[in-house]
Amino acid sequence: MLSSLPPFVLFFVGAIVIAFTRGTVRKLLILAIPLIGGLNLLFGVEPGLHLQFDLLGYTLTPYRADKLSLLFGYLFHLAAFLGFVYALHLGDGTPEGSVAGEVGEDDIVGNASAGLQHVAAMVYAGSALGAVFAGDFITLFIFWELLAISSAFLVWARQSERSYATGFRYLIIHVISGVLLLSGALMLAHETGSIEFGHIGLAGTGAAGWILLLSFGIKAGFPLLHNWITEAYPESTPTGTVFLSAFTTKVAVYALARSFVGTDVLIYIGTAMTFFPIFYAVLENDLRRVLGYSMINQIGFMVAGIGIGTSMAVNGAVAHAFADVIFKGLLFMSMGAVMTMTGRTKGTDLGGIYKTMPFTAGLCIVGASAISAFPLFSAFVTKSMIMVAAIEEHHYVVWLFMLFASAGVLEHAGIKIPFFSFFAHDSGIRAKEPPRNMLIAMSIGAVLCVLIGVFPTQFYTLLPYEMDYHPYDLRHVVTQLQLLAFGALGFITLVKTGVYPDEKRAIHVDAEWFYRKAGPWLVGSVGRAVTRVDVYVRSSVLEFVGLIMHAAKRTHGPVGPLAKSWPTGSMVLWVAILLVAYLLFYL
Amino acid sequence: MSQDYHGHEIKEPIGWLDKPNSVKRFFFAIYLICGALLAAEFLLFGTENVHPHPLEESMRFLVYPIYGFISFWFLVLVARPMRKLLIRSEDYYEGGSDDAE
Numbered sequence: 001m002l003s004s005l006p007p008f009v010l011f012f013v014g015a016i017v018i019a020f021t022r023g024t025v026r027k028l029l030i031l032a033i034p035l036i037g038g039l040n041l042l043f044g045v046e047p048g049l050h051l052q053f054d055l056l057g058y059t060l061t062p063y064r065a066d067k068l069s070l071l072f073g074y075l076f077h078l079a080a081f082l083g084f085v086y087a088l089h090l091g092d093g094t095p096e097g098s099v100a101g102e103v104g105e106d107d108i109v110g111n112a113s114a115g116l117q118h119v120a121a122m123v124y125a126g127s128a129l130g131a132v133f134a135g136d137f138i139t140l141f142i143f144w145e146l147l148a149i150s151s152a153f154l155v156w157a158r159q160s161e162r163s164y165a166t167g168f169r170y171l172i173i174h175v176i177s178g179v180l181l182l183s184g185a186l187m188l189a190h191e192t193g194s195i196e197f198g199h200i201g202l203a204g205t206g207a208a209g210w211i212l213l214l215s216f217g218i219k220a221g222f223p224l225l226h227n228w229i230t231e232a233y234p235e236s237t238p239t240g241t242v243f244l245s246a247f248t249t250k251v252a253v254y255a256l257a258r259s260f261v262g263t264d265v266l267i268y269i270g271t272a273m274t275f276f277p278i279f280y281a282v283l284e285n286d287l288r289r290v291l292g293y294s295m296i297n298q299i300g301f302m303v304a305g306i307g308i309g310t311s312m313a314v315n316g317a318v319a320h321a322f323a324d325v326i327f328k329g330l331l332f333m334s335m336g337a338v339m340t341m342t343g344r345t346k347g348t349d350l351g352g353i354y355k356t357m358p359f360t361a362g363l364c365i366v367g368a369s370a371i372s373a374f375p376l377f378s379a380f381v382t383k384s385m386i387m388v389a390a391i392e393e394h395h396y397v398v399w400l401f402m403l404f405a406s407a408g409v410l411e412h413a414g415i416k417i418p419f420f421s422f423f424a425h426d427s428g429i430r431a432k433e434p435p436r437n438m439l440i441a442m443s444i445g446a447v448l449c450v451l452i453g454v455f456p457t458q459f460y461t462l463l464p465y466e467m468d469y470h471p472y473d474l475r476h477v478v479t480q481l482q483l484l485a486f487g488a489l490g491f492i493t494l495v496k497t498g499v500y501p502d503e504k505r506a507i508h509v510d511a512e513w514f515y516r517k518a519g520p521w522l523v524g525s526v527g528r529a530v531t532r533v534d535v536y537v538r539s540s541v542l543e544f545v546g547l548i549m550h551a552a553k554r555t556h557g558p559v560g561p562l563a564k565s566w567p568t569g570s571m572v573l574w575v576a577i578l579l580v581a582y583l584l585f586y587l
Numbered sequence: 588m589s590q591d592y593h594g595h596e597i598k599e600p601i602g603w604l605d606k607p608n609s610v611k612r613f614f615f616a617i618y619l620i621c622g623a624l625l626a627a628e629f630l631l632f633g634t635e636n637v638h639p640h641p642l643e644e645s646m647r648f649l650v651y652p653i654y655g656f657i658s659f660w661f662l663v664l665v666a667r668p669m670r671k672l673l674i675r676s677e678d679y680y681e682g683g684s685d686d687a688e
């Protein structure tokens with residue numbers, strides 16, 4: 001029975017039920033739903049078309065399972081489960097030992113919006129599942145928009161003025177992505193007669209292919225379209241950001257892997273994504289925004305892998321997406337724990353808290369090691385697949401950029417995040433460890449980071465294509481360690497020589513400047529110019545009308561010459577003038 | 588005894604990094620690891636490589652350590668002038684001034 005139902009159904013029904021429950025019942029439900037759904041998917045669902053019907057001449061496929069969608073299905077159930085374990089304490093008041101109140105963050109957890117967060121996260125996870133099991137573009141569009149709406153509520157759940165504004169910008173950007181998706185899908189249907197969500201590519205699909213790529217690109221955080229990530233992630237609640245980091249961008253990666261495998265332009269877009277965010281990450285003070293930039297950097301590897309398009313590259317891309325959800329989730333969870341217990345997320349405000357939060361610090365370091373691709377951790381076995389594929393396909397310059405970006409990852413996520421939050425100078429903050437459920441969620445994430453790194457062969461069986469890749473050869477291990485150790489040596493020399501930039505209480509403007517400053521300025525300027533022209537035209541016309549009225553008054557007014565006789569006399573006069581004029585023209 | 592941002596004295600707890608020479612020892616461990624990895628490079632030179640590589644074996648010597656080290660410096664040396672150009676006050680988008688603190 002459950003196997004024949006699309007996975008999102010359980011989550012959507014669950015969201016309705018948990019909206020009307022409280023306390024322990026709700027806690028049990030939010031844990032049980034992803035667990036039951038995940039186990040059902042793992043043991044009860046085989047690849048195939050499980051739900052398909054015709055509507056208005058089109059074939060809708062709300063439930064299609066294959067190795068690619070199943071991999072993302074497992075991942076999203078796992079992410080939802082981890083997220084809900086992490087969010088279990090919502091509604092229980094301020095955690096014991098939290099000093100967030102010192103900085104006026106009395107409800108940093110978001111207890112006031114606990115129900116909203118649980119329900120929105122459930123709908124959000126269900127929408128992500130709906131999208132990856134969608135077999136047609138109409139179904140995809142519906143879940144694409146539901147993803148946007150449900151996740152916007154997670155931004156608003158912070159209930160601050162800034163989060164409201166950010167949430168609206170976030171929603172507008174994602175609705176634009178949805179509109180583009182629908183437009184591209186309709187154009188594609190017009191050209192091909194099919195709405196199947198399959199391979200599209202850019203060759204022979206005309207504008208439809210480009211529009212769909214743009215739609216997916218917005219959600220994937222393509223360069224210049226990426227700022228919804230760096231804006232929204234730091235503004236959500238500690239738990240909200242953990243959910244946000246898991247689903248939207250990975251649905252986009254899935255969509256690209258489904259429709260644009262082997263599209264060359266993605267290699268260069270992906271490489272740019274690995275490259276540019278690491279400079280911002282060096283400078284950024286808000287550590288959750290640093291992780292936002294880090295997210296774009298990691299998605300860049302996936303996008304480039306999809307662009308390369310070989311079975312090794314695509315396997316690497318989706319495997320890296322899987323690993324990224326876990327290690328990035330772990331890093332966001334550790335920063336969320338810091339935020340929950342201290343009320344702070346900025347490098348300038350933190351430091352020295354490893355003394356009172358040693359477990360959180362240790363778990364953060366595991367996440368940092370995993371994202372930095374240390375041997376025995378997950379990214380070592382997933383990212384290297386993409387880089388080997390780049391070499392196999394002779395993309396040597398791309399490979400060099402990726403190698404540089406790998407060093408950059410160590411800098412911002414491997415060193416900066418744990419260093420500035422837990423070590424560096426002593427900030428004097430004496431917060432305790434976060435609630436037990438947060439520590440458990442982080443511990444599960446940490447164990448998974450290591451398990452994928454230590455037992456890659458078992459993990460590879462989940463990937464869409466057969467392959468024979470052994471990451472643990474001595475040369476690969478030594479060269480990777482050399483890159484990382486000498487990168488760390490570079491960091492030490494930069495700090496010792498004072499070249500490494502200090503953390504500053506400031507922001508660094510990015511592409512969001514165009515719609516937050518330049519756009520409003522342009523609209524304001526055009527509005528002001530139009531107003532000035534309008535005022536000028538109106539006053540000129542009024543002045544002209546006034547002049548006519550004045551002239552009429554002078555001639556026809558009480559003392560005017562034409563008012564001295566009856567209107568018939570005036571009429572005779574005008575007739576005489578017209579006759580004279582006619583005579584003159586005639587002669 | 589250390590002090591917090593407000594100048595209040597912090598009595599405890601004493602962390603690992605507060606102990607004398609901890610940072611020096613940590614740095615020394617990094618130097619040691621780097622030295623061991625350089626030695627490994629000499630031992631591995633000329634051995635068979637399982638994965639494909641864009642560089643010839645003779646050109647590959649010490650490439651990864653140098654690349655890792657230089658990447659960090661390049662990253663920071665580019666980021667510093669970027670900061671001068673892009674830095675703004677935290678409330679820049681809420682109508683605050685352009686200048687950061």
